[in-house]
Amino acid sequence: MRYIPNSPDERRAMLASLGLERIEELFEQIPPRLRLDGPVGIGSPVSEPELIAWFRRLAAENATDYQSFLGAGAYSHHIPVIIDSLISRSEFFTAYTPYQPELSQGTLQYVFEFQTLVCQLTGMDVANASVYDGSTGLAEAVLMAQRVTRRDKFLIADTVHPQYREVVKTYTKDLGAEVRYVGHTETGTIDFSSLHIDKETAAVVVQSPNFFGCIEDLAALADAAHEAGALLVVAITEPMSLGVLRSPGSAGADIVVAEGQSFGIPLSYGGPYCGLFATREKYLRQMPGRLVGETVDHHGRRGYVLTLSTREQHIRREKATSNICTNQGLFALMATVYLATMGRRGVQEVARQNLNKAHYAADAISKLDGFALRYSAPFFNEFVIRMPRSATEATRALIEKKIIGGVALECYYPDLNDSLLVCVTETASKRAIDDFVDALSKL
Amino acid sequence: MSKDRIKKATSHVVQNEGLLFEESRPGRVGYSIPALDVPERRDDELIERRFLRDDDLEGMPELSEVDVIRHFTRLSTWNYGVDTGMYPLGSCTMKYNPRINERVARIEGFANLHPLTPAPLAQGALEVISRLEECLAAITGLAAVTLQPAAGAQGELTGIAMIRSALTSRGNPRKKVLIPDSAHGTNPASAVICGYTVETIPSREDGTTDLEALSKVMNEDVAALMLTNPNTLGKFEENIEEICRIVHSSGGFVYMDGANMNALVGVTKPARFGIDVMHLNLHKTFSTPHGGGGPGAGPVAVTEELEPFLPFPRVVKTEEGLTLDFNRPKSIGRVRAYFGNFGVLVRALSYILTHGDAGLREATETAVLNANYIAHHLIDTYEIAYPGALMHEVVFSDKRQKKFGVTNADIAKRLIDYGFYPPTMSFPLIVQGALMVEPTETESREELDLFIEAMRSINDEAAEDPDTLKNAPHTTKVGRLDEVAAARKPVLRWRRNNLAE
Numbered sequence: 001m002r003y004i005p006n007s008p009d010e011r012r013a014m015l016a017s018l019g020l021e022r023i024e025e026l027f028e029q030i031p032p033r034l035r036l037d038g039p040v041g042i043g044s045p046v047s048e049p050e051l052i053a054w055f056r057r058l059a060a061e062n063a064t065d066y067q068s069f070l071g072a073g074a075y076s077h078h079i080p081v082i083i084d085s086l087i088s089r090s091e092f093f094t095a096y097t098p099y100q101p102e103l104s105q106g107t108l109q110y111v112f113e114f115q116t117l118v119c120q121l122t123g124m125d126v127a128n129a130s131v132y133d134g135s136t137g138l139a140e141a142v143l144m145a146q147r148v149t150r151r152d153k154f155l156i157a158d159t160v161h162p163q164y165r166e167v168v169k170t171y172t173k174d175l176g177a178e179v180r181y182v183g184h185t186e187t188g189t190i191d192f193s194s195l196h197i198d199k200e201t202a203a204v205v206v207q208s209p210n211f212f213g214c215i216e217d218l219a220a221l222a223d224a225a226h227e228a229g230a231l232l233v234v235a236i237t238e239p240m241s242l243g244v245l246r247s248p249g250s251a252g253a254d255i256v257v258a259e260g261q262s263f264g265i266p267l268s269y270g271g272p273y274c275g276l277f278a279t280r281e282k283y284l285r286q287m288p289g290r291l292v293g294e295t296v297d298h299h300g301r302r303g304y305v306l307t308l309s310t311r312e313q314h315i316r317r318e319k320a321t322s323n324i325c326t327n328q329g330l331f332a333l334m335a336t337v338y339l340a341t342m343g344r345r346g347v348q349e350v351a352r353q354n355l356n357k358a359h360y361a362a363d364a365i366s367k368l369d370g371f372a373l374r375y376s377a378p379f380f381n382e383f384v385i386r387m388p389r390s391a392t393e394a395t396r397a398l399i400e401k402k403i404i405g406g407v408a409l410e411c412y413y414p415d416l417n418d419s420l421l422v423c424v425t426e427t428a429s430k431r432a433i434d435d436f437v438d439a440l441s442k443l
Numbered sequence: 444m445s446k447d448r449i450k451k452a453t454s455h456v457v458q459n460e461g462l463l464f465e466e467s468r469p470g471r472v473g474y475s476i477p478a479l480d481v482p483e484r485r486d487d488e489l490i491e492r493r494f495l496r497d498d499d500l501e502g503m504p505e506l507s508e509v510d511v512i513r514h515f516t517r518l519s520t521w522n523y524g525v526d527t528g529m530y531p532l533g534s535c536t537m538k539y540n541p542r543i544n545e546r547v548a549r550i551e552g553f554a555n556l557h558p559l560t561p562a563p564l565a566q567g568a569l570e571v572i573s574r575l576e577e578c579l580a581a582i583t584g585l586a587a588v589t590l591q592p593a594a595g596a597q598g599e600l601t602g603i604a605m606i607r608s609a610l611t612s613r614g615n616p617r618k619k620v621l622i623p624d625s626a627h628g629t630n631p632a633s634a635v636i637c638g639y640t641v642e643t644i645p646s647r648e649d650g651t652t653d654l655e656a657l658s659k660v661m662n663e664d665v666a667a668l669m670l671t672n673p674n675t676l677g678k679f680e681e682n683i684e685e686i687c688r689i690v691h692s693s694g695g696f697v698y699m700d701g702a703n704m705n706a707l708v709g710v711t712k713p714a715r716f717g718i719d720v721m722h723l724n725l726h727k728t729f730s731t732p733h734g735g736g737g738p739g740a741g742p743v744a745v746t747e748e749l750e751p752f753l754p755f756p757r758v759v760k761t762e763e764g765l766t767l768d769f770n771r772p773k774s775i776g777r778v779r780a781y782f783g784n785f786g787v788l789v790r791a792l793s794y795i796l797t798h799g800d801a802g803l804r805e806a807t808e809t810a811v812l813n814a815n816y817i818a819h820h821l822i823d824t825y826e827i828a829y830p831g832a833l834m835h836e837v838v839f840s841d842k843r844q845k846k847f848g849v850t851n852a853d854i855a856k857r858l859i860d861y862g863f864y865p866p867t868m869s870f871p872l873i874v875q876g877a878l879m880v881e882p883t884e885t886e887s888r889e890e891l892d893l894f895i896e897a898m899r900s901i902n903d904e905a906a907e908d909p910d911t912l913k914n915a916p917h918t919t920k921v922g923r924l925d926e927v928a929a930a931r932k933p934v935l936r937w938r939r940n941n942l943a944e
Contacts, residue, residue: 001802003539003730004809005887014812014888018819023808026815029679029832030711040709041581045799048543055793059552061567063560070557073780078476082508084549086515094524094540096532097736100865102856102919106522107735110515113463116936120502126935129736132593135780143636163780170754170776171600174607174616174638215494244486246496268548269568270558270781271593272738284933290736295929298914303921307929313596313632314870318641323632326594326726330734333515340463340511344503346474352486353479359489360481378490399561407559430480 001045062269067432068404071382071423072211073134073161073237074270075262077350078427080341083264083334093330097290101305107329108304111292114336121242121339121347122256123249124278128289130332131275131324134259135164138235139171140277140288140322141255142205145231146177147286147321148254151202153178157190159210161237162412168205177202188214188375188384190221201230203255208234208248209241211412212421213358213382214375222252231255238262239276240425241380243351255279264338265331274331285311288322353426354381357433361424364437371440374419382423384409384416387440391420394443401439448900451528451893452862454918460517464937467504473511502939521920522735523864529890533836533867533879534627534675536705536727538810543797544730544790553789558781562766569765572758572782575742575792579723582795582803583701584714585744589753591783595702598722598741599633599669604775605720605745605752606667606696607637612773617666617695623652625676625871630669630700639666646873650676650829652686661693671700672716673707675871675879676829677814677836687717696720696749704728705883706811706835709804713744720745729791740787754778809884810835813891817880820895824902828874835883839866841876849905849912851876856923857904859916861897 006014015023027035046054068076087093091106098104098111111129118127131137142154154172156165158181165181172179182204185191190206197204204225208216218234225232234248236258248256260274261267279287285308293307313320342350358381366373370388387394391408398405406423409416424433460466486495506514523530530537548554556568576588592598603620610616620634624643631641642660647653652670661668668690673679680686687697699713699721705728707713713721725731726739733739745753755774756767782788798806811834818827818837826842841851855865855878867879882891904911916922 001798001805003541003885004805005885005890006809010888011809011812014816018812018815023812026808026811027710029681029834030707031681031684034684034711034715036709036711039800040712040803042578042795042798042800042803045802046796048797051543051793051796052547054796055547055550055789056552058567058570059550061570062552062556063564064552064555066564068557068560070559072559074558076555076557080474080508082512086512086519088545089516089519090526090540091519091522091524092515093732093734094526094530094537095522095735096530096535096537096733096864099532099867100855100859101924102916102921103523103859103864104521104735105920106518106520109460109462109518109521111736112935112937116462116464117503119936120500123498132597132738132784133780136593136597136778161780163777166777167779170604170778171636173776174604175636176638215490217494219493242496243500244490244496246494247498250498266549266554266786267557268554269556269560269565269785270783271779272784272786284935291933291935293929294934295925297922297924299922301921303924305924305926305929307926307933307935310930313628315628316632317628318631318635320628320632323596323600323629323636324594325596325627325629326733326737326739328734328738329736330732331738333735336463337511337515340504340506340514341473341508343467343471343473343505344500345472345505346476347503348500350476352483353476355486355489356479356483357481359484378494380490395561399564404557404560404564426476429477433481 066402066404069406069422069424069436070404072407072421073259074267075238076267076425076427077240077262079264082341083337086337087330087333092333098306101303105303108292110333110336112294112304114332115292117336117339118276118278121239122278123247124256125281126284127276127278128287128291130328131277131289132328133271133273133275134235134237134257135167137257137275137277138164139168141233141257142168142172144255144286144288145203145233148283149202149231151200152176153200154203154205155180155182155195155197155201156205157182159184159212160205160207160235161211164235187377188212189216189377197224197228197230199228201228203231203233205233207237209238209380209382212375212384213379214377215379218248218251218253238380240351240354243347244355260335263335265334272328272331274328274335286321289324289327350426357426357428358383358424361433365440368441381425382421384419384421386418387420390417394420397443398439403436403439449861457520457920458517460514462937463504463514464502466510466514467506469505471505471507473506473508528862529882529886529894530864531866531880531882533881534702536881536883538730538883539885540730540732541794544793547793548786548789566764569758571789571792573765575788578795579742579744582708583721583744584712586747587750587753588742588744590742590788591754591779592741592743593779593784594737594739595722595724595741596629596633597778598743599629600636601743601754601778602698602720602722603634603637603667605749608752608775609749610666618664620666621660621668623670624873625674626669626671627700627702649831650678651680654682654685657686658689661689663693665693665695667696667698669698669700671702673703673834676838677833679834683716702727703835706807708807710807720749725787725791730794731787731790738784738787740784806884813882813884813886816891817882817895821898824899836879836881838874839878839880840874844902844905847905847909849909851878853912853915854878854901857901857912857915858897860918863894863897
């Protein structure tokens with residue numbers, strides 16, 4: 001085994017230094033009837049070239065040469081090549097959680113930078129060192145709102161990503177939280193007339209741009225929530241939108257969670273991604289997850305440490321604000337490198353390209369016979385089209401033309417069987433968009 | 444300070460580097476994307492002005508590609524990784540992260556695959572999931588596995604939620620979860636999210652579970668016992684079968700925290716103990732990189748009885764190939780969007796297949812040998828609070844060094860000067876001044892000997908020159924940091940006026 005440095009002779013010598021002859025003697029604390037007398041059942045070891053070839057064969061069974069218009073929580077964006085070179089520095093990727101700050105200043109400083117970037121983009125006061133992803137981040141936000149308000153009722157827009165809502169349900173079902181879904185209007189945004197916020201309401205939970213791509217009126221929602229003493233929790237699955245859209249912080253949001261995948265993280269069949277989590281300073285002590293803070297050493301030199309850990313499970317155990325321990329460290333680094341490389345102007349330019357290309361595609365599609373934009377609210381890079389046939393069948397037909405046309409909404413919203421959720425990012429060329437429109441017209 | 448004692452390390456110049464925001468200069472550009480090829484329209488033609496940003500992303504960095512490369516490369520040199528040297532953090536299993544795993548996870552067909560790709564176009568990815576589930580079922584001996592949990596703590600939450608669902612379907616979810624005092628803090632925190640209260644059970648003098656104490660507290664209010672095996676003292680629970688019988692006889696479930704599974708793979712299968720559910724940390728036992736704090740993955744394995752409660756969707760084999768089954772009426776639901784940390788799963792599968800049966804067993808045996816080697820050669824120098832047979836890790840304490848006014852933190856910080864990352868400190872909670880050492884199988888004898896020598900030398904220094912320890916480390920970019928000040932007046936982000944101050 002090439003990952004075990006010692007030779008068999010060296011191992012025997014080590015055993016002998018312990019006064020032992022056979023390695024089995026070290027396992028005598030396990031009762032004999034529990035020990036295996038045969039192989040575990042994986043098979044023979046596979047060599048490096050054979051294994052790479054096997055994985056390549058598997059990977060080739062996945063769609064790679066299709067033009068995709070899938071979004072719905074995971075987005076295709078250009079990824080600067082330097083991200084992979086930098087995260088491949090083994091001092092980053094083979095390090096542990098920075099518990100010993102003197103040997104972890106590299107990790108601690110980039111987490112501090114990550115926290116700052118998340119605050120800048122979301123317009124919030126404080127951000128943590130990451131949570132697993134957007135969906136679990138939203139569940140954590142709901143639990144946090146319950147702690148902050150000591151109220152149990154949640155009004156969650158039915159335009160929040162369906163999988164995020166499922167995760168929230170799993171996390172809250174045993175904690176006395178009462179979840180009610182709020183419908184949407186023909187504009188594609190939350191129906192204010194059915195939003196009954198009362199004194200038991202802990203939080204209003206929305207996504208913006210929402211699952212249909214529509215931009216919610218966060219300022220109005222924040223006012224409505226705050227009037228009843230409730231919080232506004234905002235989920236963002238496409239944070240690239242923050243390059244052009246007003247930040248949820250400036251609109252009055254109390255907790256913002258986002259899926260950071262858009263910032264330089266490969267699609268990788270759904271993970272690992274990076275959950276962004278930000279809030280107001282006044283709620284800091286109720287926040288889940290790790291935090292890095294600035295301080296000085298005994299010579300007055302600036303340095304960074306993990307801080308406020310009395311909120312966390314390793315100190316507070318059952319009274320902790322969350323059970324999270326391992327987060328997404330290396331993927332927070334990817335997002336940090338992405339945002340540093342694209343920078344202020346790059347994020348704005350990418351956001352504008354998304355906005356323009358999505359509108360170009362939406363305009364062209366809605367001009368087709370029988371096609372229309374389903375919702376009237378403004379959108380960023382995703383929109384829903386209504387078509388003169390089943391969207392599920394349409395996506396199957398498009399696959400024949402090497403196009404993955406988007407998400408047929410029927411699987412999440414059974415009455416939207418004629419509706420397709422389309423995402424157009426900067427990675428779709430005009431020609432690819434034109435081909436897609438042409439393919440739709442010929443369905 | 445006696446530098447000649449230190450063999451493994453020499454101090455070296457590192458570069459200073461400010462924060463990204465301080466290095467930023469207006470007008471610098473580090474990116475390259477194709478020009479917009481559709482007609483450009485003004486933002487406010489497309490979106491009402493009140494929904495648009497008005498701060499022009501003030502404060503975000505503007506840097507060239509070279510600036511970015513230098514910045515992060517400099518930061519990286521302030522870190523210590525497994526590739527730098529032995530990283531003996533107990534319970535964290537800092538083993539070598541094989542490069543082939545990194546290579547295969549980056550193959551385009553995996554890296555660029557969208558999670559909502561129709562199943563017929565994602566057969567290779569589904570095969571990875573299916574195959575890894577089979578491997579982990581074989582390794583644990585349990586009936587079925589979910590790969591959805593994103594880390595060990597989420598695996599715990601998933602497992603306890605399944606137990607709650609199973610008990611609820613029997614008519615009573617029960618009230619509490621029993622957790623030994625040696626357990627990791629995530630155990631109680633996870634049980635609480637599933638609506639349970641936590642009752643701590645004390646360890647016996649040898650560090651294992653007290654059967655009498657367990658029998659006394661076991662009743663029909665107890666949903667589950669959460670047990671780490673081997674526990675955080677590196678001890679195998681030799682009465683594990685009896686423990687399972689006691690819990691089962693009152694209708695409870697046994698949850699095994701598999702954080703220390705690297706001591707058991709290929710030697711035994713936890714299903715034989717009688718446990719009902721367990722999680723595995725792919726970033727520990729199965730070598731996926733810790734990445735400075737993540738990502739991990741926390742698959743959960745269960746018995747046949749608990750299989751219906753697994754999170755949905757399940758990957759199932761049909762005549763048309765692999766598909767996703769959402770029709771799981773008893774499922775606890777989703778714990779994460781999509782399929783979990785897929786890229787981590789690819790790496791773990793690569794690790795398992797590389798080793799095969801023989802390699803997995805050899806890894807376990809070597810990890811246990813290395814831990815015992817360290818314990819054996821340091822037992823005369825450092826107190827072992829719970830002596831006796833050990834598996835993959837050993838917990839020392841500062842008991843003998845305290846008389847010199849030296850604590851576990853001083854010893855740990857001094858190890859940094861000797862070229863080692865410190866062991867886990869102050870955990871488990873039942874050992875005062877704990878120093879928890881886990882070498883893993885991927886350390887050579889020379890590295891282990893250097894560690895033993897360093898620990899002995901530090902013990903000598905504690906007697907001769909305790910101040911050297913109390914002010915350590917002496918060779919890092921920054922010395923001991925003021926953590927009290929950091930918590931008293933938290934500075935958690937850069938602001939332009941931070942600089943002005």
